[in-house]
Amino acid sequence: MRLFCLQPFSGPEYVSSNLVQTSKHVFHVDYLNLIRKCGHESLFGEGKAIHCIMVQNGDDQDTLVMNLLVQMYGKFNALEDARATFDGMERRNIFSWTIMLGAYAECGLEREALKLFKSMEPSGVTPNKVTFITVVSVCASLADLVEGKVIHSCVEASPFILDTRVGNALVHMYDKCRSIEDACLVFGKMPEHNSITWNTLIAAHAHHGQNRDALQLFQQMQLENVIPDKVTFLNTLDAYADRTSLRECKRVHARIIGSGFNSDMVLGTALICMYSACGSLECASSMFNDMPRTSTILWNAVFAAYADQGKGKGAMQLYHQMLSESVLPNKVSFVTLFSVCADSEEGLFEGRRLHMHALLSSREWDLIIWNALINMYGKRGSLQEAICTFDEAPELDDASWNGLIAAFSQHGQEHEAIQFFQQMQMQCVIPNKVTFVSVLDACANKAEIAEGVRVHARIMESCLEKAMIKNRLEEVGNWCSMSLAKNMCGRVFGQAKKTDTLGMNMFDAGVSQELLHQINLVDDFDSSVTTETKEKHVCLEDQSFSSDLVIGNALVNMYSKCHDLQSAWIVFDTMPRRDVISWTAIIGAYAQEGLANVAFRLLFQMQEEGVKPNKVTFITVFDAFANRAALIEGELIHFYLVTLEYELDTEVGNAAMSMYGSCGCLEDAERVFNRMLNKNVVSWTTLISIYSHYGMGKQTHKLYMEMQQACIIPTLVTFVSVLSACSHAGLFEEGCRCFDSMTKFYGLSPTLEHYNCMVDLFARAGKLEEGIRMIQGMPMSPTAATWMTLLGACKIHQNVERALFVAEKIFELEPTKATPYVLLYNIFSSAGRCEDAEHIKAVMIDKGLEKTLISNPNLCGMFYSSDKSFPQISDDHNKLDSIPSLQGYGHCV
Structure with missing residues (x-):
């Protein structure tokens, strides 16, 4: 009989050059050693050559040797060879079946493994413990609950149901199949539990959001004197990451320290994540400072903690500290920090610096970083840099296109966003959910059906x-x-x-x-x-x-x-x-079309289907009911939200005030305002705007003073309402003081709207010279409407000279507008300067502005019927038909 000598294995040539005759015992050992050596040293060719020689010599019927060959083929993913060897065996034992099952499982052919297991019983082979563990793990990989329960029933009928390792595999399988109840049943039937059992069940509850149960299991584990290990603490920290109790987090931290894992880098990183999730950035930072800060992963965890708490500036400071301590960032560091810059109002400058540093230092510059850069520039509104980064990227995927489309959509460039979507498809990049959401948002903002x-x-x-x-x-x-x-x-x-x-x-x-x-x-x-x-x-x-x-x-x-x-x-x-967002969207759709009654019914239908409205829903509904026709529905909703304890919410209260103000129910608006526990600047501004809208100038100014006493900093919108109210109420001194305080005390730069309010304030007080100086001193160019305010005041105060000066300014801005000519004509007529009035009339005829001109010689005035830009003229025109003294007068010219 030919066989191998026990000499050092020197390569493929050894197989064909070292065949000798010897006894059967030496033959068996030689084959075992050679096949093991091929498997350990990844010598697939040599192993297959040995197999061929065995077949040629008729030495391929030894079960132990053939099992090793199946195992070797499985390790090399040569499943066809493994199965052929398995099928060719005359005598297969349970180890043969288990090895073949394991080979299928290792190569990801779980369904084939299950078919093989089901063929064991007809072959008369009884599974052992390892077989059951292997096939249960296969069901876990497939997350197949039905097959898992079938295998479980087989285990129940075997003597291995009491084995701890088999029980652990079943618990793990039910976890992967998302059947926590079955996992707990298996756990309860197990005669003993080791740390792996507890770890598996704790992880199962943590993974499926049952954090309270996971924490109770952690405590019960210690009561049964099972010592937690590193894996136990990691699973427990995963459960604590969704808890808000800082006290409980500190308790488990103390338990980790007591177990001697206080310097473990992985647990330290998990503790930082846990404290961050609990909202305690201080504890996360303290934990970070107590650790040996040599690991980039640890730095990445604290970067993420600062990012989650909205402390982008602190994250960037830590990044510079990281560099000073000679710890090199990796791609996770850059991606996290680019995200920080994207969410920071002042992040563009830091993002650019980070971009340059990443180019100089990162060895892992790949698509993930390019996409993070595109997202950062896009969110910060630097669309040109986003495009440049997009064009420079060596490769692109759907996330790259999504970042660009979202950037343009969110910054008012809807047309470009839609174009990029079209280009994406032309490049054969398949759009995904994120793509469609972004481009639909662009279509919605552009209102292009x-x-x-x-x-x-x-x-x-x-x-x-x-x-x-x-x-x-x-x-x-x-x-x-x-x-x-x-x-x-x-x-x-x-x-x-x-x-x-x-x-x-x-x-x-x-x-x-x-x-x-x-x-x-x-x-x-x-x-x-x-x-x-x-x-x-x-x-x-x-x-x-x-x-x-x-x-x-x-x-x-x-x-x-x-x-x-x-x-x-x-x-x-x-x-x-449908979720609460779906219902809120459709309610808002009907609301914006003025169908408040339908929106009202949908709100209650939403609750009948078990969806609870949130504060955004109520804000949407109040916006819908902001008219007198829907006041009853608005009051009913207000009453309903009081029962849900939403009324005291600041944002909902602001929407309710706005609704009552739009409906003219000032007392109800005041009542909501007084009941709110936390009033922000929007709350004060809303009530101030309501007072101002209804001409309650003194109450508006009084509320503004109360707002200052409450240490609430007013906004530009607040000052528009206050200045407008002071103007209409004749509160000249108060209005001037408010305007001065904008720059002196609050550092706000007045806009054109604020200057228009001040011009109106001067005009109503008859201070035309001050009004002109105000306009001439504005940092922005005045509009025709700004000058028209003064021209109307010139008519009231019969100041012809100033009227000529102001009218000339208006003519320069809007030479074809009829309203200033009509107003100037009336000013001249009222002052008895009929010759000048006729000159204005002639100019209008020359400019083609004479159409639909109505003249009244008795009043010595005229009106331009199609021009509604000046409110007083519009009101007078609407009353012409009801004035008897004007009946019979035809059109002038």
Whole structure:
């Protein structure tokens, strides 16, 4: 018999040059050693050569040696060779089956592993402990609860049900299958629990959001005298990350220190994340300072902690400290810090510096950093730098395009955002959910219904393409795809037959005719598809954009802002799931169209379906009811939100005040204001604006003074209302003091609107010279409306000379506007300067402004009927028909 001598393994040539005759015992040991050596040293070719020689010599029937060969092939992912070796064995024992199962599992062929396990029983082989652990782990990898329970029943019938390792595998499997109840049942039946058992169950509860239960298990574990290890603490910290109790966080921190893990870098990083999640940046920073700061991962954790708490400036200071301590940042550091700069008002300067440093120092400059840069420049409004970064990137993915589209959409460049979306598709980059949300937002802001419908059509087409591509791999899957496509489109196109709006628009928007044709080929095929196919149908539908909640909400919002209420309702009504954002969007859609009664009914229908309104919902509703016609509904909503304890919320209270103010219910607005516990500048400004709007000048100024006493800093909007109220109430001194305080005490730069209020204040007080000086001293160019205010005052105070000066300024700005000519004509007529008045009239005729001019010789005045820009003239014109003294007078000229 030929076999190998026990000599040092020197390479492939050894196999063919060292064959000798010896006993069977030496033959067996030689083969074992050589195959093991091939497996350990990754010598696949040599191992396969040995196998060939064994077959040639008829030495391939030893079960132990063949098991090692299967194991070796599995390690090299040569599953065809492994299975061929397994199938060729005359005598297979339980180890043979378990090794083959493990090979399939290691290579990701879990379904093949399950098929192999199910064929064990007919072969008369009884699984052992390792077999069960392996196949249970396979079910965990698949997250297949049905198969997992089948395997569990097999374990129950075996003597290994009491084994701790098998029990741990079952707990882990039920965790992966998202069945915490079954995991707890297995845990309860286990005769003993080790640290792995507890760790697995604690992690299961933490991963599924049952943090309180996870923490109770951690405490129970210690009561049973099972010593927590590092993994235990990591799982527990994961559960504490969603807790708000700082006291409990400090307790587990103390337990970690007591266990001797206080200097562990991984646990230290997890503790920083835990304190950050609990909102204690101080504790996170203290933890960071107590650690040896040599790990970049630790620095990244504290960067993220500062970012989560909105302390971007502190994060950048820590970054500079990191450099000073000679710790090099990695790509995670840069991505986190770019995100910090993106969310900071002053982040553009730091972002540019960080960009330069990343270029000079990072060895991991990859697509993730490029995308973070595009996002940072885009969020900070530096669109040109975002485009430059986008163009410089060596490669692009969907996230790159999404960042650019979102940047332009959020900064009022909707047309460009839509163009980038079109370019993205021309580059064969498949849009995803984030893409569609951004471009729908652009369509909504631009209020372009046609473009929005095209995007909606593209979303539906993406759903169909996705389903079809996935299921063309097999014939049954292809039929399933057709059925799914029909189901998806039917919910939209089927509605088109009833409404003749959205569905027809979708057809017109260019949905692929090939896809639509294939949809029409599918009739009632659902009855013939197999159970497996139907499962794929459900899986695909869950992955489709048509069932995505965020996409649905964006579509409702887009159609609402484009004033296509019918399409907004169709999308909303066909959404398989609706959350508070969905309901708030559709309520806002009806509200903005003036259908307050429908919005009111939808609010209560929302609650009947188990969706609780939030404060944004109430703010939207109050905006809808901001008119007298909807006052009753507004009062009912106000009463309802009091029962939900929303009334004391600052933002909701501000919206309620605004609603009552718009309806003229000043006492109710005051009542809401007085009941609010936390009043911000918007609260004060809202009530000041209400007083000002209704001409309550003294009350407005009084409330402004109370606002200052409450140490609330007024805004530019506040001063517009106060100055306007002082002007209308004749509070000249008070108005001047308010205007002066803007720059002297609050550092605010007055806008044109504030200067217009002051000009009106001077005009009403008859201080025309001061008004002219105010206009001439403005840091911005005055408008014709600014000068018109003074021209109207010149008429009231019969100041002809100033009227001529002011009129000339208006003529320079608006030479073809009739209103200043009419007003100047009336000023001359009132002053008895009829010759000048006739000259003005002649100028108007020369400029072609004589049409619809009405003259009254008795009043020595005239009006230009089509010009409504001057309120007094508009009011007088509306009363002409009711004045008997003007009846019979025709049009002048």
